[in-house]
Amino acid sequence: MADEAKARGNAAFSSGDYRAAVGHFSDAIALAPANHVLYSNRSAAHASLHDYTDALADAEKTVELKPDWSKGYSRLGAACQGLGRYDDAVSAFKRGLEIDPGNEALKSGLADAQAAAAAGPSRGRGAPPPSNPFGDVFQGQEMWAKLTADPTTRGYLQQPDFVKMMQDLQKNPTGLNLYLKDQRVMQALGVLLNVKLHTPGQDSGFEAAAEADSPAASKPDNKPPKEKEPEPEPEPEPMEINEGEREVKERKAHAQKEKEAGNAAYKKKDFETAIQHYTKAIELDDEDISYLTNRAAVYLEMGRYEDCIKDCDKAVERGRELRSDYKMVARALTRKGTALVKMAKCSKDFEPAIETFQKALTEHRNPDTLKKLNDAEKARKDLEQQEYFDPKLADEEREKGNECFKEQKYPEAVKHYTESLRRNPKDVKAYSNRAACYTKLGALPEGLKDAEKCIELDPTFSKGYTRKGAVQFFMKEYEKALETYQEGLKHDPNNQDLLDGVRRCVEQINKASRGDLTPEELKERQAKGMQDPEIQNILTDPVMRQVLIDFQENPKAAQEHTKNPMVMNKIQKLVSAGIVQMR
Numbered sequence: 131m132a133d134e135a136k137a138r139g140n141a142a143f144s145s146g147d148y149r150a151a152v153g154h155f156s157d158a159i160a161l162a163p164a165n166h167v168l169y170s171n172r173s174a175a176h177a178s179l180h181d182y183t184d185a186l187a188d189a190e191k192t193v194e195l196k197p198d199w200s201k202g203y204s205r206l207g208a209a210c211q212g213l214g215r216y217d218d219a220v221s222a223f224k225r226g227l228e229i230d231p232g233n234e235a236l237k238s239g240l241a242d243a244q245a246a247a248a249a250g251p252s253r254g255r256g257a258p259p260p261s262n263p264f265g266d267v268f269q270g271q272e273m274w275a276k277l278t279a280d281p282t283t284r285g286y287l288q289q290p291d292f293v294k295m296m297q298d299l300q301k302n303p304t305g306l307n308l309y310l311k312d313q314r315v316m317q318a319l320g321v322l323l324n325v326k327l328h329t330p331g332q333d334s335g336f337e338a339a340a341e342a343d344s345p346a347a348s349k350p351d352n353k354p355p356k357e358k359e360p361e362p363e364p365e366p367e368p369m370e371i372n373e374g375e376r377e378v379k380e381r382k383a384h385a386q387k388e389k390e391a392g393n394a395a396y397k398k399k400d401f402e403t404a405i406q407h408y409t410k411a412i413e414l415d416d417e418d419i420s421y422l423t424n425r426a427a428v429y430l431e432m433g434r435y436e437d438c439i440k441d442c443d444k445a446v447e448r449g450r451e452l453r454s455d456y457k458m459v460a461r462a463l464t465r466k467g468t469a470l471v472k473m474a475k476c477s478k479d480f481e482p483a484i485e486t487f488q489k490a491l492t493e494h495r496n497p498d499t500l501k502k503l504n505d506a507e508k509a510r511k512d513l514e515q516q517e518y519f520d521p522k523l524a525d526e527e528r529e530k531g532n533e534c535f536k537e538q539k540y541p542e543a544v545k546h547y548t549e550s551l552r553r554n555p556k557d558v559k560a561y562s563n564r565a566a567c568y569t570k571l572g573a574l575p576e577g578l579k580d581a582e583k584c585i586e587l588d589p590t591f592s593k594g595y596t597r598k599g600a601v602q603f604f605m606k607e608y609e610k611a612l613e614t615y616q617e618g619l620k621h622d623p624n625n626q627d628l629l630d631g632v633r634r635c636v637e638q639i640n641k642a643s644r645g646d647l648t649p650e651e652l653k654e655r656q657a658k659g660m661q662d663p664e665i666q667n668i669l670t671d672p673v674m675r676q677v678l679i680d681f682q683e684n685p686k687a688a689q690e691h692t693k694n695p696m697v698m699n700k701i702q703k704l705v706s707a708g709i710v711q712m713r
Contacts, residue, residue, distance in 0.1 A: 132162035133420060133458070136171070141386050143175055144379045151175040166196035167455045173205040180301055182212035199453065200230035207239045214304055216247035249308060268299045273322060280321045286314050385415035389424065396428060404428050419445040419454055423462050426469075435469040442466035456493045463490035464499045471506055477517055480510035515555060524554035531563060540567045558588045565597040569604065577601045592622040599631045606658055608638045609706045639706045659707025668700050669709070677701070678710065 139154030155172035162168060173188035186209035192202035203226030210219035223240035227233065273296070277283040286292040295309050296318065309315040392407030408425035415421070426441035445462035448454075463486055470483035487503035490496070531546030547564035550557060561584045568577030578601045584594030595618025602611035612635035618628045659665045668674050677697055680687040691697050704710045 132158045132165065132168070133455075135161065136168060137386060137389075137418075137420070139171060139175070141383060143171070143178075144382050148175045148178040152179070162457075164195060165455060165457070166192050166199060166202065169195065170199075170201055170205050173209060177205075177208055177212060180212065182209050185209040186213065198229060200226040200233050200236060201453070202226075203229070204233070204235050204239060207236075207243060211239070211243050211246065212302060214302070216243050219243035220247060245308060246304075268296070268303050268322070273300070276322055277318055283314075283318050283321050286318065289314075292318075381414045382418075385411040385418065385421065388414065389418075389421055392424060392428075396424070396431075401428050401432050416448065417452055419449045419452070419458055419462065422448070423458065423465060426462070426465050430465060430469055430472075433472075435473050438469040439466050442469070457496075460490045460494035460496060460499065463487075463493065464496070464502065467499075467502060467506070471502070471509070474509070477510045477513040480506050480513070484510065515552075518552055519555075520553045521557075524550045524557055524560070527553060528557065528560050528563065531560075531567075535563065535567060538570075540570045543567045544571075556587055558584045558591050558594065561587070562591070562593045562597055565601070569597070569601055574601050574605055578605075590621045592618050592625050592628060594618075595621075596625075596627045596631065599628070599635075603631065603634065606638075606655065607662075608635045609703055611635050612639070639702075655707060656709060659704075659709055662707065665703065665707050665709065668704060674700055681710075 135154050135158035139151045139158060142148070142151040142154055152172055152175045155168055155175060159165070159168045159172065169188045169192040173185045173192060176182070176185035176188060185205070189202065189205035189209045192199070192205055196202055203222045207219045207222035207226065210216070210222055220240060220243045223236050223243055226236040227240065230236065274287075277287060277296075292312075292314050295312065295315060299306060299309065299315075306315075306319075388407045388411035392404045392411065395401075395404035395407060405425060405428050408421050408428065411418075411421040412425070422441045422445035426438045426445065429435070429438035429441065442462045442465050446459055446466075449459040449462065467483045467486035467490060470486060471480065474480050474483060484503060484506050487499055487506060490499045491503065527546045527550035531543040531550065534540070534543035534546060544564060544567045547560050547567065550560040551564070554560070561580045565577045565580035565584065568574070568580060578598065581594055581598035581601055584591055584597065588594065595614055599611045599614040599618070602608075602614060612632060615628050615631040615635065618625065619632070622628065674697070677688075677691050680691060681701075701710070
């Protein structure tokens, strides 16, 4: 959206419609307020309209957003010079040349500003430009009309350098001193002031141009003067425009039309026609990398990924040469990364795509690019697992782990089980055996995670419940361990390991109910229980708080509570956690 408004602004500027250009650049800024190029372009448009105050504001914003961009200082210097602030203009141009010492535009601007500063009194920032007694005579179309009407200056209008000087004086009348050595300017000034100025070959002094040349004109005439019929004001002759500039503008405008035609063909899925239009636009204007990125998008849709990558590489290279908008460079890199992903056939093929997406994000952090990066990294990981998958080698590694487990070499056993799982991520036996190793090593959270993975992969695998219940028992979460063992018995009712687990849990729970815990055991169990979210919810439940009060103060109400299975289940959890005791 912002790029389209910018393109319209560039086209309007190239055609000389500066007010329209200001409007389009303002629309683009509303959509992309952090884009320094847009402020730079609008500053140039304001300067072309002689709105130097607005040009200065946009130039300052450009420098603020991109202090290492030399063109921003060129805009700043031009705006200051237009306001007559020559010292500030000199400073701006010098700062730009520190960044880009070979920039011809900055060198030329500096020379002009220094010459203007030397010609008139120096002014600091904020000082108003000096008044010029001849300023009004250079304003508007009236100046061109007078010069066209006078036979002594009419011929000058066919001379481009003279027209350029007069245009400069229209923009900045205070620079008149720079052109006074040119006799054509002196002649033109006399015509505009309606006086005859002294020039070489003429008598000194000047006469009012309205007076007659004959001596009789000095004699008084008592007759009323005849009213002179007003002559029609002649139209100014068309000014010549540099042929090279005209050709560049025409080529850029033609390129923009070709791009629009390409966009229309692309929307219609007429890809071959779109490529023809974009190719023509590239030939006409090599300073707009959007033509390359658009053609790359067509190649991407057509599956011509190599051609897409070539165009993207050209766009990045050219964009950096021209110091194009960083978002455009990021777009080219993202498009290249997408093509690389499409071409990827193995996990290693994703590496250049991931690197390209990362480069794009350093240019501009775009959510779409970030998503493409995450998707590419996930796809690479999935392919790596598929490429590494080998059930036979997985079984061999698991057997090696079993041998180490029997020899009580638990760390070595963990390594073998881990390698087995890399070869076959869905082997429940490897998860179960590694959970047993972690339990032996005291790494209970890791053991619990592996046991839960066993149950997730195969809910009927009783060993998974045995491993999980054992870990929970060692963590002294007896209620949870009991639930795990009971859940396992639903799938294997006669499993002795599960039955033994239930018995051990019941013993510990009853021990707490009877109050047979030592003070140290009770304190430890209470501390652990208070960390359990389920226990915390029970204690903060207003209904359960009232139930606990009734058990202490209202035996009759307590008898009613014992008939509620849900209430008694929660009471039992509090008893097991050592929070309350039943007598």
